[in-house]
Amino acid sequence: MTTGTVSTDKPNIQDGIDRIVVINDLSSPMGGASALAVASARALSARGHAVTILAGDRVDVEAWAGSGVSCVGLGAGRLLARGFGSALRDGLWNRAAFTLVRDWIAQNDTPRTVYHLHGWSQILSPAVFAALTPVRERLVISAHDFFLACPNGAFADLHTGAPCPHRPLGPGCLIAACDRRGRAHKLWRIARAMIQRAVYRPGASPPVLAIHAAMKPYLRRVGIPDHAIHTLPNPVMPFSRTRIPAETNREFLFVGRLEETKGPDLALEAAARAGVPICIVGDGVLAPTLRERYPQARFTGRLAPDQIAEIAARARALIMPSRYPEPYGLVAMEAALSGLPVVLPHSALLADDLVASGAALAADPRDPAALGAMLRQLADDDSLVCRMSHAAFEKTAALAHSPEGWIDALVGHYTARLDRTGRAVQAAGDEPSRLLWPAGAKLRASAAVAAPNGRTPVDLARRSRSPMVR
Known part of the structure; x- marks a missing residue:
């Protein structure tokens, strides 16, 4: 019907x-x-x-x-x-x-x-x-x-x-x-x-x-x-029309469906190994398991765009640890155009572009030790995060349409x-x-x-x- x-x-x-x-x-x-x-x-x-x-x-x-x-x-x-x-x-x-x-x-x-x-x-x-x-x-x-x-x-x-x-x-x-x-x-x-x-x-x-x-x-x-x-x-609609001062923030951010393909468990495990705070925005079949396994993380559930923007304004970097190749990766561009550094897999088709611009770091999301070490590096180095934030905000516009x-x-x-x-x-x-x-x-x-x-x-x-x- x-x-x-x-x-x-x-x-x-x-x-x-x-x-x-x-x-x-x-x-x-x-x-x-x-x-x-x-x-x-x-x-x-x-x-x-x-x-x-x-x-x-x-x-x-x-x-x-x-x-x-x-x-x-x-x-x-x-x-x-x-x-x-x-x-x-x-x-x-x-x-x-x-x-x-x-x-x-x-x-x-x-x-x-x-x-x-x-x-x-x-x-x-x-x-x-x-x-x-x-x-x-x-x-x-x-x-x-x-x-x-x-x-x-x-x-x-x-x-x-x-x-x-x-x-x-x-x-x-x-x-x-x-x-x-x-x-x-x-x-x-x-x-x-x-x-x-x-x-x-x-x-x-x-x-x-x-x-x-x-x-x-x-x-x-x-x-x-x-x-x-x-x-x-x-x-792409950026999270923010002005640069987010990521170097002054501490919390890492994941936005996406809580399903295996998007790798929220990989983001949480890396954050736990690095000892850094992380906010998980989204919902899906993995939500109950992840909430139980990582009680120290902040889970918001699915949010409206303006609510995500408020959280992004307090984020240090976005993690997009997809297990499989992402033909685009919309959330990565929403973050980059807002001045948020991005951590993403080598397999994402945007990876080469964002890394070349200085806006991102690429890692193997299936290697939690390496991914955790990268998050620890970003947590400790305000100067690096500041440079990446400016590069993301100033050099990635050509990768998206208004x-x-x-x-x-x-x-x-x-x-x-x-x-x-x-x-x-x-x-x-x-x-x-x-x-x-x-x-x-x-x-x-x-x-x-x-x-x-x-x-x-x-x-x-x-x-x-x-x-x-x-």
Whole structure:
């Protein structure tokens, strides 16, 4: 059953776009990719665009009230929250998701409606690519991770964190024991990747927006042409618009989901070995265990951005000890642009950039002794922290977009997809002075666009006509 509301139809006042359809597993900002999908929908609507979000979960109608965004949700849960049989079946091919997207297109599409696919691995499944086939020429895909190419989404051995050298679905990939849940789960991931490749057709891929340039060689491994991959760094709102005087602070900071992938346990163990105070912002399945194991640490739970900013203002450095390669690492940039030194793994794609700027130190997060020694060094050396803080605040702006510039770039890609000339991308997507954070830049406040309407959501009861699900 679907859930959702539909905004009042409003004239699209710019760029010749009838409507922008944002497609994502989740309609709430539960993680980096979902937060960006939601932020884009709201910001595009605030600019006067007609926007619809098609999501796999149940839409929180109150959260979207007044946004002007039409919301349609499948009402499903993420794979890990389901029973074994349902997750096994729908993870490979979600029939209901196929029907939702297919029927929305059949009932609402126009020649100048553009589609942007963000995340599909948790609910929507590879079926979403088949449903989008009729509008493929007007589709843009964001690569927030590596699931477009890699069966486990990380191009890494999920036991050790070591980078993967193999071609996706090649012989080395098929025999690699890289899945942390074991061989049976790896075989399921292989089956899903094969289905996805058949319906996605990477060799003829629509434009792929990679959040870091270093993602390109990984995406090319699956056959995505180089010309189809465009670098579009994430938008970043710093914790602070003035430099945080990190050298006068003492508490270290971790911000993220309390899950194995993000390494909160690694941050806590390193802090305990170093004898330094640490604040853990976030929630997740590891929260009860970590609270019991590290009673000396400060746990806040999940906080609103303004509350995180208050804590960051009293932090000495941010720790981002992810176990697996981070294609971007949004929290690292939020910290760096605020003047907080960053400690992050070598495998993070931002690591080389931040270390070269003098804003960060890179370490192996799986080596608690070495990571602890690094935290002790930062705790003892005010001069080092001061230099890193200034470097972070003054030299990292080119690594992120401002929110306004990011939306400019998205609209440029959408318009280029419609006119196929590329002029819009050159005008709105390739001007760093317009899009990246300039020193001292100020944001425009985004005005909310209201006016909900009551269009009936798509009926999921109708039988799917896809030949792959019969």
